[in-house]
Amino acid sequence: MNTSSSSSSFPLFIFAAIIFLRCLNPTGAATCHPDDEAGLLAFKAGITRDPSGILSSWKKGTACCSWNGVTCLTGDRVTALTVAGQSDVAGSFLSGTISPSLAKLQHLDGIYFTDLKNITGSFPQFLFRLPKLIYVYIENNRLSGPLPVNIGSLSQFEAFSLEGNRFTGPIPSSISNLTRLSQLNLGNNLLTGTIPLGIANLKLMSSLNLGGNRLTGTIPDVFKSMTELRSLTLSRNRFSGNLPPSIASLSPILRFLELGQNNLSGTIPSYLSRFKALDTLDLSRNRFSGIVPKSFANLTKIFNLDLSHNLLTDPFPELFVKGIESLDLSYNQFHLKMIPKWVTSSPIIFSLKLAKCGIKMRFDDWKPAETYFYDFIDLSENEISGSPARFLNQTEYLVEFRAAGNKLRFDMGKLKFAKTLKTLDLSRNLVFGKVPATVAGLKTLNVSRNHLCGKLPATKFPASAFAGNDCLCGSPLSPCKV
Secondary structure, eight states, X not given: OOOGGGSOXXXXXHHHHHHHHHHTSOTTOSOOOHHHHHHHHHHHHTEEEOTTOTTTTOOTTSOGGGSTTEEEEETTEEEEEEEEOOTTSTTOOOEXXXXXXXXXXXXXXXXXXXXXOEXXXXXXXXXXXXXXXXXXXXXXXXXXXXXOTTGXXXXXXXXXXXXXXXXXEOOOGGGGGOTXXXXXXXXXXXXXXXXXXXXXXXXXOSEEEOOSSEEEEEOOSOOTTOTTOOEEEOOSXXXXXXXXXXXXXXXXXXXXEEOOSSEEEEEOOGGGGGOTTOOEEEOOSSEEEEEOOGGGGGOTTOOEEXXXXXXXXXXXXXXXXXXXXXXXXXXXXXXXXXOOHHHHTOSSOOEEEOTTSOBOOBGGGOOOSOOTTOOEEEOOSSOOEEOOHHHXXXXXXXXXXXXXXXXXXXXXXXXXXXTTOOEEEOXXXXXXXXXXXXXXXXXXXXXXXXXXXXXXXXXXXXXXXXXXXXXXXXXXXXXXXX
Protein backbone atom coordinates (compact mmCIF):
# COMPACT_ATOMS: atom_id res chain seq x y z
CA MET A 1 0.00 0.00 0.00
CA ASN A 2 1.15 3.31 -0.86
CA THR A 3 0.54 5.55 2.12
CA SER A 4 3.24 8.06 1.69
CA SER A 5 0.77 10.84 2.23
CA SER A 6 0.90 10.17 5.94
CA SER A 7 4.61 9.99 6.34
CA SER A 8 5.81 12.44 3.76
CA SER A 9 8.89 14.62 3.97
CA PHE A 10 8.39 18.12 5.28
CA PRO A 11 4.89 19.37 4.56
CA LEU A 12 4.20 21.15 1.30
CA PHE A 13 2.63 24.14 3.08
CA ILE A 14 5.92 24.81 4.92
CA PHE A 15 7.86 24.48 1.67
CA ALA A 16 5.42 26.85 -0.08
CA ALA A 17 5.76 29.34 2.75
CA ILE A 18 9.55 29.27 2.46
CA ILE A 19 9.38 29.90 -1.28
CA PHE A 20 6.88 32.75 -0.76
CA LEU A 21 8.98 34.38 1.94
CA ARG A 22 12.08 33.88 -0.18
CA CYS A 23 10.44 36.05 -2.82
CA LEU A 24 9.97 38.82 -0.28
CA ASN A 25 13.66 38.96 0.53
CA PRO A 26 15.38 42.33 0.18
CA THR A 27 17.60 41.16 -2.65
CA GLY A 28 19.26 44.55 -2.70
CA ALA A 29 20.98 43.87 0.64
CA ALA A 30 24.66 44.55 -0.04
CA THR A 31 26.00 41.83 2.24
CA CYS A 32 24.71 39.63 5.02
CA HIS A 33 25.80 39.43 8.62
CA PRO A 34 29.45 38.28 8.75
CA ASP A 35 28.63 35.45 11.19
CA ASP A 36 25.97 34.10 8.84
CA GLU A 37 28.25 34.35 5.81
CA ALA A 38 31.06 32.57 7.67
CA GLY A 39 28.73 29.79 8.82
CA LEU A 40 27.28 29.25 5.35
CA LEU A 41 30.67 29.23 3.64
CA ALA A 42 31.93 26.73 6.24
CA PHE A 43 28.94 24.52 5.39
CA LYS A 44 29.82 24.76 1.70
CA ALA A 45 33.45 23.90 2.49
CA GLY A 46 32.26 20.69 4.17
CA ILE A 47 30.59 19.56 0.94
CA THR A 48 32.97 17.47 -1.15
CA ARG A 49 30.69 16.93 -4.15
CA ASP A 50 27.91 19.11 -5.55
CA PRO A 51 27.36 17.66 -9.05
CA SER A 52 24.22 19.67 -9.84
CA GLY A 53 25.53 22.97 -8.46
CA ILE A 54 23.02 23.38 -5.63
CA LEU A 55 25.48 25.67 -3.79
CA SER A 56 26.97 27.38 -6.86
CA SER A 57 25.50 30.78 -5.93
CA TRP A 58 27.19 30.72 -2.50
CA LYS A 59 30.13 33.09 -3.13
CA LYS A 60 32.08 35.08 -0.57
CA GLY A 61 31.38 38.82 -0.68
CA THR A 62 27.98 38.51 -2.40
CA ALA A 63 24.66 39.06 -0.63
CA CYS A 64 24.07 35.71 1.10
CA CYS A 65 20.36 36.52 1.49
CA SER A 66 20.09 36.01 -2.28
CA TRP A 67 21.93 32.66 -2.29
CA ASN A 68 19.98 29.60 -3.37
CA GLY A 69 18.13 28.12 -0.40
CA VAL A 70 18.89 30.98 2.00
CA THR A 71 16.01 32.98 3.52
CA CYS A 72 16.40 36.25 5.46
CA LEU A 73 13.40 37.78 7.16
CA THR A 74 15.05 40.04 9.74
CA GLY A 75 17.26 42.47 7.86
CA ASP A 76 20.59 40.85 7.12
CA ARG A 77 20.09 37.74 9.31
CA VAL A 78 19.48 34.27 7.88
CA THR A 79 16.29 32.71 9.27
CA ALA A 80 15.83 29.57 7.15
CA LEU A 81 18.13 27.26 5.23
CA THR A 82 16.74 24.92 2.56
CA VAL A 83 19.09 22.55 0.75
CA ALA A 84 17.22 19.83 -1.13
CA GLY A 85 18.31 17.19 -3.62
CA GLN A 86 16.02 15.86 -6.33
CA SER A 87 15.08 12.39 -5.12
CA ASP A 88 14.24 11.23 -8.65
CA VAL A 89 17.37 12.55 -10.37
CA ALA A 90 20.43 10.35 -9.94
CA GLY A 91 23.67 12.25 -9.53
CA SER A 92 22.02 15.37 -8.10
CA PHE A 93 23.01 14.60 -4.51
CA LEU A 94 25.52 16.32 -2.24
CA SER A 95 28.38 14.46 -0.57
CA GLY A 96 30.22 15.58 2.54
CA THR A 97 29.41 16.50 6.13
CA ILE A 98 27.33 19.17 7.90
CA SER A 99 29.66 21.83 9.30
CA PRO A 100 29.18 22.65 13.02
CA SER A 101 29.82 26.27 12.02
CA LEU A 102 26.12 26.55 11.17
CA ALA A 103 25.84 27.39 14.88
CA LYS A 104 26.90 30.92 13.83
CA LEU A 105 23.45 31.42 12.24
CA GLN A 106 21.89 32.51 15.54
CA HIS A 107 18.61 33.74 14.00
CA LEU A 108 17.88 30.44 12.25
CA ASP A 109 14.37 29.11 12.88
CA GLY A 110 14.17 26.46 10.15
CA ILE A 111 16.58 23.89 8.67
CA TYR A 112 15.44 21.78 5.72
CA PHE A 113 18.15 19.37 4.49
CA THR A 114 16.26 16.78 2.44
CA ASP A 115 17.24 14.10 -0.09
CA LEU A 116 20.93 14.99 -0.10
CA LYS A 117 21.62 11.22 0.12
CA ASN A 118 25.38 11.23 0.73
CA ILE A 119 25.75 13.54 3.72
CA THR A 120 27.48 11.58 6.50
CA GLY A 121 28.41 12.19 10.13
CA SER A 122 26.79 11.90 13.54
CA PHE A 123 23.83 13.75 15.07
CA PRO A 124 24.43 17.49 14.38
CA GLN A 125 25.31 18.90 17.80
CA PHE A 126 25.11 22.50 16.56
CA LEU A 127 21.30 22.21 16.78
CA PHE A 128 21.65 22.65 20.55
CA ARG A 129 23.27 26.07 20.02
CA LEU A 130 20.50 27.68 17.94
CA PRO A 131 17.97 29.18 20.38
CA LYS A 132 15.38 30.25 17.77
CA LEU A 133 15.30 26.94 15.87
CA ILE A 134 11.83 25.37 15.79
CA TYR A 135 11.59 23.45 12.46
CA VAL A 136 14.20 20.79 11.65
CA TYR A 137 13.91 18.40 8.70
CA ILE A 138 17.14 16.46 8.06
CA GLU A 139 15.76 13.68 5.90
CA ASN A 140 17.13 11.02 3.54
CA ASN A 141 20.81 11.49 4.24
CA ARG A 142 23.36 9.09 5.74
CA LEU A 143 23.77 10.43 9.26
CA SER A 144 24.53 7.67 11.76
CA GLY A 145 25.33 6.85 15.38
CA PRO A 146 23.08 7.27 18.42
CA LEU A 147 20.60 10.02 19.15
CA PRO A 148 21.96 12.20 22.01
CA VAL A 149 20.62 11.38 25.50
CA ASN A 150 19.97 15.10 26.06
CA ILE A 151 17.80 15.43 22.92
CA GLY A 152 15.05 16.66 25.25
CA SER A 153 16.82 19.98 25.70
CA LEU A 154 15.67 20.92 22.17
CA SER A 155 12.39 21.75 23.90
CA GLN A 156 11.56 24.72 21.67
CA PHE A 157 11.20 22.45 18.59
CA GLU A 158 7.76 22.29 16.95
CA ALA A 159 8.58 19.93 14.06
CA PHE A 160 11.46 17.46 14.05
CA SER A 161 12.23 14.91 11.34
CA LEU A 162 15.33 12.72 11.00
CA GLU A 163 13.60 10.26 8.64
CA GLY A 164 15.68 8.15 6.28
CA ASN A 165 19.08 8.22 7.98
CA ARG A 166 21.05 5.50 9.77
CA PHE A 167 20.67 6.42 13.41
CA THR A 168 21.10 3.50 15.81
CA GLY A 169 20.43 2.75 19.48
CA PRO A 170 17.39 3.64 21.59
CA ILE A 171 14.99 6.59 21.45
CA PRO A 172 16.24 8.65 24.43
CA SER A 173 13.72 8.96 27.28
CA SER A 174 14.37 12.72 27.39
CA ILE A 175 12.36 13.00 24.16
CA SER A 176 9.41 13.37 26.55
CA ASN A 177 10.56 17.00 27.11
CA LEU A 178 9.79 18.01 23.50
CA THR A 179 6.29 19.06 24.54
CA ARG A 180 5.86 21.69 21.79
CA LEU A 181 6.23 19.15 18.98
CA SER A 182 3.37 18.75 16.55
CA GLN A 183 5.42 16.44 14.30
CA LEU A 184 8.01 13.81 15.20
CA ASN A 185 9.41 11.65 12.43
CA LEU A 186 12.20 9.17 13.22
CA GLY A 187 11.09 6.71 10.51
CA ASN A 188 13.43 4.62 8.35
CA ASN A 189 16.45 4.52 10.62
CA LEU A 190 18.01 1.62 12.59
CA LEU A 191 16.67 2.50 16.04
CA THR A 192 16.26 -0.28 18.62
CA GLY A 193 14.66 -0.76 22.03
CA THR A 194 11.14 0.21 23.10
CA ILE A 195 9.02 3.36 22.74
CA PRO A 196 9.63 5.53 25.85
CA LEU A 197 6.50 5.83 28.01
CA GLY A 198 7.21 9.57 28.40
CA ILE A 199 6.14 10.07 24.79
CA ALA A 200 2.66 10.48 26.33
CA ASN A 201 3.79 14.03 27.29
CA LEU A 202 3.76 15.09 23.62
CA LYS A 203 0.14 16.25 23.77
CA LEU A 204 0.29 18.58 20.75
CA MET A 205 1.43 15.83 18.38
CA SER A 206 -0.48 15.64 15.10
CA SER A 207 1.91 13.27 13.30
CA LEU A 208 4.08 10.54 14.85
CA ASN A 209 6.22 8.31 12.63
CA LEU A 210 8.55 5.69 14.10
CA GLY A 211 8.10 3.25 11.20
CA GLY A 212 10.89 1.34 9.48
CA ASN A 213 13.16 0.80 12.49
CA ARG A 214 14.00 -2.20 14.71
CA LEU A 215 11.88 -1.23 17.70
CA THR A 216 10.62 -4.05 19.95
CA GLY A 217 8.25 -4.76 22.83
CA THR A 218 4.59 -3.89 22.98
CA ILE A 219 3.12 -0.64 21.70
CA PRO A 220 2.77 1.38 24.92
CA ASP A 221 -0.64 2.55 26.12
CA VAL A 222 0.22 6.25 25.79
CA PHE A 223 -2.25 7.72 23.31
CA LYS A 224 -5.04 9.02 25.54
CA SER A 225 -3.30 12.39 25.93
CA MET A 226 -2.61 12.85 22.18
CA THR A 227 -5.92 14.45 21.29
CA GLU A 228 -4.50 16.14 18.15
CA LEU A 229 -3.02 13.01 16.56
CA ARG A 230 -4.00 12.59 12.91
CA SER A 231 -1.26 10.25 11.69
CA LEU A 232 0.36 7.31 13.53
CA THR A 233 2.97 5.20 11.72
CA LEU A 234 4.64 2.33 13.58
CA SER A 235 4.90 -0.11 10.65
CA ARG A 236 7.99 -2.17 9.74
CA ASN A 237 9.30 -2.74 13.26
CA ARG A 238 9.30 -5.73 15.63
CA PHE A 239 6.41 -4.83 17.92
CA SER A 240 4.46 -7.70 19.49
CA GLY A 241 1.33 -8.18 21.59
CA ASN A 242 -2.13 -6.65 21.25
CA LEU A 243 -3.06 -3.11 20.26
CA PRO A 244 -3.15 -0.85 23.34
CA PRO A 245 -6.65 0.26 24.46
CA SER A 246 -5.75 3.97 24.37
CA ILE A 247 -5.62 3.87 20.54
CA ALA A 248 -9.44 3.95 20.83
CA SER A 249 -9.22 7.54 22.14
CA LEU A 250 -7.82 8.65 18.75
CA SER A 251 -11.10 7.89 16.98
CA PRO A 252 -12.39 11.46 16.43
CA ILE A 253 -9.66 12.74 14.09
CA LEU A 254 -7.09 10.01 13.28
CA ARG A 255 -6.70 9.69 9.49
CA PHE A 256 -3.72 7.36 9.07
CA LEU A 257 -3.03 4.26 11.19
CA GLU A 258 -0.12 2.23 9.86
CA LEU A 259 0.94 -0.80 11.93
CA GLY A 260 1.92 -3.25 9.16
CA GLN A 261 4.93 -5.58 9.18
CA ASN A 262 5.25 -6.22 12.90
CA ASN A 263 4.41 -9.24 15.06
CA LEU A 264 1.17 -7.92 16.55
CA SER A 265 -1.51 -10.43 17.53
CA GLY A 266 -5.01 -10.81 18.93
CA THR A 267 -8.25 -9.89 17.23
CA ILE A 268 -8.84 -6.65 15.34
CA PRO A 269 -10.50 -4.42 17.95
CA SER A 270 -14.05 -3.35 17.11
CA TYR A 271 -13.30 0.19 18.34
CA LEU A 272 -11.50 0.80 15.04
CA SER A 273 -14.94 1.02 13.42
CA ARG A 274 -15.49 4.28 15.32
CA PHE A 275 -12.65 6.01 13.41
CA LYS A 276 -14.97 7.96 11.11
CA ALA A 277 -12.14 10.10 9.66
CA LEU A 278 -9.90 7.12 8.86
CA ASP A 279 -8.38 7.30 5.37
CA THR A 280 -5.71 4.59 5.65
CA LEU A 281 -5.59 1.44 7.81
CA ASP A 282 -2.61 -0.89 7.43
CA LEU A 283 -2.48 -3.96 9.69
CA SER A 284 -0.70 -6.17 7.13
CA ARG A 285 1.93 -8.84 7.87
CA ASN A 286 1.08 -9.39 11.51
CA ARG A 287 -0.60 -12.25 13.38
CA PHE A 288 -4.11 -10.86 13.77
CA SER A 289 -6.72 -13.63 13.97
CA GLY A 290 -10.48 -14.05 14.16
CA ILE A 291 -13.02 -12.11 12.12
CA VAL A 292 -12.94 -8.55 10.86
CA PRO A 293 -15.58 -6.73 12.95
CA LYS A 294 -18.91 -6.40 11.12
CA SER A 295 -18.99 -2.80 12.35
CA PHE A 296 -16.19 -2.01 9.85
CA ALA A 297 -19.16 -1.14 7.63
CA ASN A 298 -19.09 2.20 9.50
CA LEU A 299 -15.71 3.13 7.96
CA THR A 300 -17.33 5.05 5.14
CA LYS A 301 -14.34 7.32 4.46
CA ILE A 302 -11.65 4.67 4.23
CA PHE A 303 -9.66 4.78 0.98
CA ASN A 304 -6.73 2.44 1.70
CA LEU A 305 -7.21 -0.84 3.57
CA ASP A 306 -4.47 -3.47 3.92
CA LEU A 307 -5.18 -6.53 6.08
CA SER A 308 -3.01 -8.93 4.05
CA HIS A 309 -0.79 -11.69 5.48
CA ASN A 310 -2.66 -12.30 8.74
CA LEU A 311 -4.76 -15.19 10.11
CA LEU A 312 -8.17 -13.58 9.59
CA THR A 313 -11.25 -15.71 8.89
CA ASP A 314 -14.71 -15.44 7.28
CA PRO A 315 -17.01 -13.66 6.96
CA PHE A 316 -15.56 -10.43 5.61
CA PRO A 317 -18.05 -7.57 6.16
CA GLU A 318 -19.64 -5.59 3.35
CA LEU A 319 -18.28 -2.06 3.39
CA PHE A 320 -20.31 1.03 2.49
CA VAL A 321 -17.49 3.15 1.12
CA LYS A 322 -18.08 5.76 -1.58
CA GLY A 323 -14.93 4.54 -3.30
CA ILE A 324 -11.92 2.50 -2.25
CA GLU A 325 -8.48 3.40 -3.71
CA SER A 326 -6.42 0.41 -2.61
CA LEU A 327 -7.48 -2.88 -1.03
CA ASP A 328 -5.31 -5.84 0.00
CA LEU A 329 -6.91 -8.82 1.75
CA SER A 330 -4.43 -11.38 0.40
CA TYR A 331 -3.16 -14.44 2.26
CA ASN A 332 -5.66 -14.78 5.09
CA GLN A 333 -8.30 -17.51 5.46
CA PHE A 334 -11.10 -15.76 3.56
CA HIS A 335 -13.46 -17.46 1.08
CA LEU A 336 -14.94 -14.47 -0.73
CA LYS A 337 -16.15 -16.46 -3.79
CA MET A 338 -16.61 -13.19 -5.73
CA ILE A 339 -14.78 -9.88 -5.94
CA PRO A 340 -17.03 -7.82 -3.61
CA LYS A 341 -19.58 -5.47 -5.24
CA TRP A 342 -18.38 -2.50 -3.18
CA VAL A 343 -14.95 -3.03 -4.77
CA THR A 344 -16.24 -3.51 -8.31
CA SER A 345 -18.33 -0.34 -8.08
CA SER A 346 -15.46 1.90 -6.92
CA PRO A 347 -14.74 4.65 -9.48
CA ILE A 348 -11.27 5.47 -8.07
CA ILE A 349 -9.60 2.14 -7.28
CA PHE A 350 -5.96 1.81 -8.40
CA SER A 351 -4.75 -1.25 -6.46
CA LEU A 352 -6.66 -4.51 -5.89
CA LYS A 353 -4.92 -7.46 -4.23
CA LEU A 354 -7.06 -10.48 -3.35
CA ALA A 355 -4.53 -13.33 -3.62
CA LYS A 356 -5.64 -16.61 -2.02
CA CYS A 357 -9.04 -15.22 -1.02
CA GLY A 358 -11.17 -18.18 -2.17
CA ILE A 359 -12.51 -16.45 -5.29
CA LYS A 360 -14.33 -18.85 -7.68
CA MET A 361 -15.68 -16.71 -10.51
CA ARG A 362 -15.30 -16.26 -14.25
CA PHE A 363 -13.04 -13.31 -15.03
CA ASP A 364 -15.33 -12.38 -17.91
CA ASP A 365 -18.18 -11.84 -15.41
CA TRP A 366 -16.23 -9.17 -13.52
CA LYS A 367 -17.23 -5.79 -14.93
CA PRO A 368 -15.63 -3.03 -12.81
CA ALA A 369 -17.24 0.41 -12.92
CA GLU A 370 -13.90 1.96 -13.87
CA THR A 371 -10.76 0.39 -15.32
CA TYR A 372 -8.96 3.65 -16.08
CA PHE A 373 -7.13 4.09 -12.77
CA TYR A 374 -6.01 0.50 -12.17
CA ASP A 375 -2.25 0.24 -11.54
CA PHE A 376 -1.86 -3.02 -9.59
CA ILE A 377 -3.90 -6.22 -9.59
CA ASP A 378 -3.04 -9.47 -7.79
CA LEU A 379 -5.63 -12.25 -7.98
CA SER A 380 -3.15 -15.14 -7.62
CA GLU A 381 -3.97 -18.49 -5.96
CA ASN A 382 -7.73 -18.47 -6.50
CA GLU A 383 -10.04 -20.51 -8.78
CA ILE A 384 -10.76 -17.85 -11.37
CA SER A 385 -11.63 -19.16 -14.83
CA GLY A 386 -12.22 -17.53 -18.21
CA SER A 387 -10.15 -14.78 -19.80
CA PRO A 388 -8.76 -11.45 -18.56
CA ALA A 389 -8.18 -10.30 -22.16
CA ARG A 390 -11.12 -7.88 -22.32
CA PHE A 391 -10.11 -6.28 -19.02
CA LEU A 392 -6.42 -6.01 -19.94
CA ASN A 393 -7.33 -4.43 -23.27
CA GLN A 394 -9.34 -1.72 -21.45
CA THR A 395 -6.72 -0.60 -18.92
CA GLU A 396 -4.52 2.35 -19.78
CA TYR A 397 -2.15 2.64 -16.82
CA LEU A 398 -1.83 -0.90 -15.49
CA VAL A 399 1.68 -1.57 -14.15
CA GLU A 400 1.33 -5.01 -12.58
CA PHE A 401 -1.04 -7.93 -13.24
CA ARG A 402 -0.65 -11.14 -11.26
CA ALA A 403 -3.04 -14.06 -11.63
CA ALA A 404 -0.83 -17.12 -11.02
CA GLY A 405 -2.39 -20.37 -9.84
CA ASN A 406 -5.89 -19.99 -11.30
CA LYS A 407 -7.88 -21.67 -14.11
CA LEU A 408 -7.61 -18.94 -16.72
CA ARG A 409 -8.05 -20.28 -20.26
CA PHE A 410 -7.47 -17.98 -23.28
CA ASP A 411 -5.28 -17.49 -26.34
CA MET A 412 -2.25 -15.49 -25.21
CA GLY A 413 -1.36 -14.64 -28.80
CA LYS A 414 -4.37 -12.33 -28.95
CA LEU A 415 -3.58 -10.56 -25.69
CA LYS A 416 -3.07 -6.81 -25.73
CA PHE A 417 -2.09 -4.80 -22.67
CA ALA A 418 -1.21 -1.27 -21.63
CA LYS A 419 2.18 0.14 -22.61
CA THR A 420 2.68 0.91 -18.92
CA LEU A 421 2.58 -2.80 -17.93
CA LYS A 422 5.84 -3.92 -16.31
CA THR A 423 4.93 -7.18 -14.51
CA LEU A 424 2.78 -10.02 -15.89
CA ASP A 425 2.41 -13.32 -14.03
CA LEU A 426 0.06 -15.88 -15.60
CA SER A 427 1.95 -18.96 -14.38
CA ARG A 428 0.08 -22.17 -13.45
CA ASN A 429 -3.02 -21.59 -15.54
CA LEU A 430 -4.53 -23.10 -18.74
CA VAL A 431 -3.29 -20.40 -21.15
CA PHE A 432 -2.68 -21.56 -24.75
CA GLY A 433 -1.47 -20.10 -28.05
CA LYS A 434 1.78 -18.26 -28.76
CA VAL A 435 3.73 -15.82 -26.60
CA PRO A 436 3.29 -12.38 -28.27
CA ALA A 437 6.34 -10.23 -29.12
CA THR A 438 4.91 -7.39 -27.00
CA VAL A 439 6.09 -9.16 -23.80
CA ALA A 440 9.62 -7.97 -24.64
CA GLY A 441 8.68 -4.56 -23.17
CA LEU A 442 7.95 -6.02 -19.72
CA LYS A 443 10.38 -6.03 -16.79
CA THR A 444 9.07 -9.24 -15.22
CA LEU A 445 7.26 -12.12 -16.95
CA ASN A 446 6.16 -15.57 -15.79
CA VAL A 447 4.03 -17.75 -18.07
CA SER A 448 5.44 -21.09 -16.85
CA ARG A 449 3.25 -24.21 -16.50
CA ASN A 450 0.60 -23.42 -19.08
CA HIS A 451 -0.22 -24.86 -22.54
CA LEU A 452 1.68 -22.38 -24.68
CA CYS A 453 3.28 -23.43 -27.95
CA GLY A 454 5.41 -22.09 -30.78
CA LYS A 455 8.61 -20.10 -31.21
CA LEU A 456 9.40 -17.58 -28.47
CA PRO A 457 9.99 -13.93 -29.40
CA ALA A 458 13.36 -12.38 -28.53
CA THR A 459 13.29 -11.39 -24.83
CA LYS A 460 15.68 -11.00 -21.90
CA PHE A 461 13.74 -13.37 -19.60
CA PRO A 462 15.25 -16.56 -18.15
CA ALA A 463 14.14 -20.07 -19.14
CA SER A 464 12.19 -20.38 -15.86
CA ALA A 465 9.72 -17.76 -17.15
CA PHE A 466 8.62 -20.21 -19.90
CA ALA A 467 9.22 -23.65 -18.32
CA GLY A 468 6.58 -26.37 -18.17
CA ASN A 469 4.60 -25.52 -21.32
CA ASP A 470 3.47 -27.87 -24.09
CA CYS A 471 5.73 -26.98 -27.00
CA LEU A 472 7.54 -23.65 -26.64
CA CYS A 473 10.91 -23.43 -28.35
CA GLY A 474 13.66 -20.95 -29.11
CA SER A 475 15.99 -19.01 -26.84
CA PRO A 476 16.21 -19.29 -23.82
CA LEU A 477 14.63 -22.78 -24.31
CA SER A 478 15.79 -25.45 -26.77
CA PRO A 479 16.05 -24.47 -30.42
CA CYS A 480 12.98 -25.00 -32.61
CA LYS A 481 13.08 -28.03 -34.89
CA VAL A 482 13.13 -27.01 -38.52
